[in-house]
Amino acid sequence: MQGNLNEIDLRSILQLIELGQRTGELYIEGTSLPTMTLEPQTELAxxxxxxxxxNGQIIYAVDRSNQSLSRLQDYLQPYQDKQIVIEQLFQTETTSNIPEYSYLWCLLEKKFLTPTQGRKIIQKMVEETxxxxxxxxYGSFVFEMSSALAPQLTLLEITPLISKIQRQIQQWKQLYPHIQHPDQYLMITNAKKLRASxxxxxxxxxxxxxxxxITLRQLFxxxxxxxxxxARVLYPYAERGWIQLISDLEPPKPQNFNNSKKQLHIACLDDDLTxxxxxxxxxxxxxxxxxxxxxxxxxxxxxxQNKPDLILCDIAMPKLDGYEVCxxxxxxxxxxxxxxxxLTGKEGLIDRVKARMVGATDYLTKPFGASELMLLLSKYTGSDITANIHPKI
Structure with missing residues (x-):
């Protein structure tokens, strides 16, 4: 099952999974904009x-755009007495494609968290997602039948969750324009009046x-x-203008490449010499x-040996394909x-999903031109480069 979100909404997709009692993974690609209230010119990644x-119930949900463990670390803040042990654990290796889930289970196995605490954290993660x-x-989705994620800590019914989250979204929209999305942080604009009240x-x-x-997301x-x-606690002060909710969602401006002291190293793994x-x-x-x-x-x-700053990796290679390498x-x-x-000659969504599942940052479809290549390099290395248009390769 795959398609576009402008043809079928996510609620319907989830209900189909629930009614069919399906087991597998749902991949969604799009722009995170839960209330659809940001200004049109706001650029989101x-x-x-x-x-x-x-069996039609949710085990776990994660934003894979962020490869860090910051979400889990935020949820573990209330357990300050175990922070040293938790920090040590995060230094260890994991071979899982979903490290957050793997580390959470490790905490449970080492009895740093109880099963009840673990279930509560996972439910909050699912609700946040x-x-x-x-x-x-707008966006695209793919659902693939597969064996269930294991081990399982909890199973969450879809219909009650959808109803709960949709009520929250409707109430959240009432806070616009003073509060717009969870990734905003507050800035005090009238300290005297705020402090007095x-x-x-x-x-x-x-x-x-x-x-x-600290963003609203990190706070909750x-x-x-x-x-x-x-958000409701902060709203009256935002409405009066004593605080302002602002965002760093827009991509940071890249550093000037010409002034960069370090020469960036790009490695390309492709069996096609041309x-x-x-x-x-x-x-x-x-x-x-x-x-x-x-x-x-x-x-x-x-x-x-080379320790590159960025790797270009072809998918279709003999003996060991790009998915395995990644x-x-x-x-x-x-x-x-x-x-x-x-680097792929395929343009299908399934191939992009496979690339994401093995940890790929992005993909580039052949044939591509110099401008497309340089835009991606600029995006992921922070280099400010404008390339001339060259023939596609």
Whole structure:
């Protein structure tokens, strides 16, 4: 089952999964805009999510656009007495494609969390994800039947969750325009009036959150409170203009590449020498260091030696395909955060889903031109480059 969200909404998709008692994974790609109230010129990055099901119930949900463990760390804030042990645990390796879930289970197995605490965290994660997703108007989805995610800690019924989250979204919309989305943080604009109207302890907390740019999303996780409840507490002061909710959702401006002291290193893994040389010809016009690797089985030693800042990886290769290479690289801590862009001659959504599932950062469909390649490199390396148009390769 696959399609576009402008043809079938997410609620209907979830209900079909529930009615069919289906087990598998739902992949969704789109722009997170739960209330659809941001200004039109606001530019948001494309995001993608996974939802896991067993017999028509939700096991787990995650925003895979963010490869970090920040969400789990936020939810673990109330357990301050175990923070040292938790931080040590995060330094260990995991071979899972969904590290957040793997680390949570590790905490349970080591008895740093009780099953009740673990179930509560997963339910909050699922609700947070659905809050982001149920307002999506545009995007694409794929549902694939597969064996259930294991081990399972909890199963959540879909219909009650949908009803709960949709009520929250409707109430959230009433806070517009003063509060628009969970990734805003507060800025105090009239400290004198705000301080006079609330307890000193509350003011100090607000002041600290403002200085640290703590978002509403981070607050409701760490405080173990309802997102809507926190927003409602802040709303009267935002309405009076004493605080303002602002956002850093827009992508940060890239650093000036010409002033960068470090020469960025790009590695390309492709058994087609013609493609590799064409990419090298494009990159030699810019101050990039470039390494071409044509033997997949020899790629790991070369990549570990060269330690590139970004990897271009072809999908269709003999002996070891790009999906396998990417999955193996993501198991290493050294390559967990390195951007990996898959090069593919296929344009289907299934291939993009497979690339995302093994940890790919993005993909580039052949044939592509220099401008398309350089835009991706600029996006993921922070380099400010404008490329001339070259013939497609």
């Amino acid at each position: 494309q995001k993608f999510w996974y939802l896991f099901f067993a 659905l809050f982001d997703l149920l307002g999506l108007m 609330i307890p000193e302890k509350a003011y100090q907390s607000l002041s600290r959150w403002s200085e640290q740019k 996780r760490a405080l173990n409170r309802d997102l809507l409840a926190i 493609i590799g040389k064409s990419i090298e010809a494009i990159l030699e016009q810019y101050p990039y260091q470039f390494t071409l690797i044509t033997e997949p089985l020899k790629s790991f030693n070369q990549l570990f 999955a193996m690289l993501r198991q290493s801590k050294a390559f967990r955060q390195i951007p990996i862009i898959m």
